Amino acid sequence: MPQFTEPPTDDVPFRVAFSYVTGIGPARMAGLERFFEDLEEAWRADRAQLRQAGLDSGTIEELETSRATLDPAEAYGRMLDAGIDALTPRDERYPRRLREIADPPPLLYVRGQLIDRDEWSLAIVGTRRPTPYGVQVTRTLTSELAGSGLTIVSGLARGVDGVAHEMTLDQGGRTIAVVASGLDRVYPPEHKGLASRILDSGGAMLSEYPLGKRPDARYFPRRNRIIAGMTLGTLVTEAGEKSGTWHTVTSALDQGREVFAVPGPITSERSTGANNVIKRGLGKLVTCAQDVLDELNLGPIERQAELVEQLPEDPMEAMLLDRLGSEPIHVDELSRLIQQPVHETAAAMATLELKGLIHQVGPMTYARR
Numbered sequence: 001m002p003q004f005t006e007p008p009t010d011d012v013p014f015r016v017a018f019s020y021v022t023g024i025g026p027a028r029m030a031g032l033e034r035f036f037e038d039l040e041e042a043w044r045a046d047r048a049q050l051r052q053a054g055l056d057s058g059t060i061e062e063l064e065t066s067r068a069t070l071d072p073a074e075a076y077g078r079m080l081d082a083g084i085d086a087l088t089p090r091d092e093r094y095p096r097r098l099r100e101i102a103d104p105p106p107l108l109y110v111r112g113q114l115i116d117r118d119e120w121s122l123a124i125v126g127t128r129r130p131t132p133y134g135v136q137v138t139r140t141l142t143s144e145l146a147g148s149g150l151t152i153v154s155g156l157a158r159g160v161d162g163v164a165h166e167m168t169l170d171q172g173g174r175t176i177a178v179v180a181s182g183l184d185r186v187y188p189p190e191h192k193g194l195a196s197r198i199l200d201s202g203g204a205m206l207s208e209y210p211l212g213k214r215p216d217a218r219y220f221p222r223r224n225r226i227i228a229g230m231t232l233g234t235l236v237t238e239a240g241e242k243s244g245t246w247h248t249v250t251s252a253l254d255q256g257r258e259v260f261a262v263p264g265p266i267t268s269e270r271s272t273g274a275n276n277v278i279k280r281g282l283g284k285l286v287t288c289a290q291d292v293l294d295e296l297n298l299g300p301i302e303r304q305a306e307l308v309e310q311l312p313e314d315p316m317e318a319m320l321l322d323r324l325g326s327e328p329i330h331v332d333e334l335s336r337l338i339q340q341p342v343h344e345t346a347a348a349m350a351t352l353e354l355k356g357l358i359h360q361v362g363p364m365t366y367a368r369r
Contacts, residue, residue, distance in 0.1 A: 016072060016075045016086055017071075018032075018043070019106070023055075024055075025222075036049075044067075082183070084183050086109055087107070094108060098229045101229040102254070103225070104229070105208035108207075109208065111205045114176075121152070121153050121176070121231045122145055122234075123233070123252075126138065126160030127245065129270065130159050134264070137264075138167070147171055148289065150173075150298075152173060152174070153230060176230075179209075179215075182210055182213040182214075228252035233292070234257060236274045239271075240272050249282065249283070253282060259277060263287075316344065321352060328362060328365045349366055
């Protein structure tokens, strides 16, 4: 997968410019795209048009301030000069699972490279102040999961995040950091060396925030939805009841992703959150890496990676493959889930079977390989 290419559409510089405007997130960007013919027109629109497009007065003022000081082409050029790429959901390099969530980032900034194997990734998250138990658990599980071939995704924060990134690198594995600032800023500052290691190893750093954006408490929950959204599941190794990890868990549940948690001592406040994930039935109890791999129905990742080139480009086939797991499901039910005619669903399933991505386990009943 190439690191940099020409923008897939002419609107990328304007997307970069809009990403600087406070108050314009996925929902408002979608509204602008629906209302205006293109984003250049939206960028140059007057107040009346912007109000009709759904922007409030405060956001319009922010946009006018940005327009007075920012040239979209220059902002895009600075981004490229900094070695950063920008992907829209229409770009084939944009993480497929992230594209499917309710509010995918309109623009995803990337430093480093995303590769096909990142299709099989797991988020590992937890407290910023882990106990020795939490550090040990995170190191052990990360070592085994990274060793299985999974890409490990976390938030580059202090504590569990940093341990997960470091252990993956120590094992020669692949890791991605998703941050709540521009990619020219590393937070916390003491993780600058870790960020460099991630990039030097062939990994990547991602953000929906443009160059120059400082980390902000409001950005972290938004960042966490990306961590959950681009991965197969989220593993909580240690977290207290009020930990920011809950944002990631909630996002994963909202997005239909798997959640896993490691039980901790009942006397430890820093295990209360993880224990409650299990207690409330929100996630699966994990005592070893194999628990995660079994639940995700993953064999050797090398075999999964060999199949990635066969992943369907056809939208219906992709939807069907996403609905299938190890549990058999009938074509009639699949047809209902994707809201397509039964005969078209059956034809697409036959194609997927020929590609070796699924297998028939009964009359018109299939499961994913």
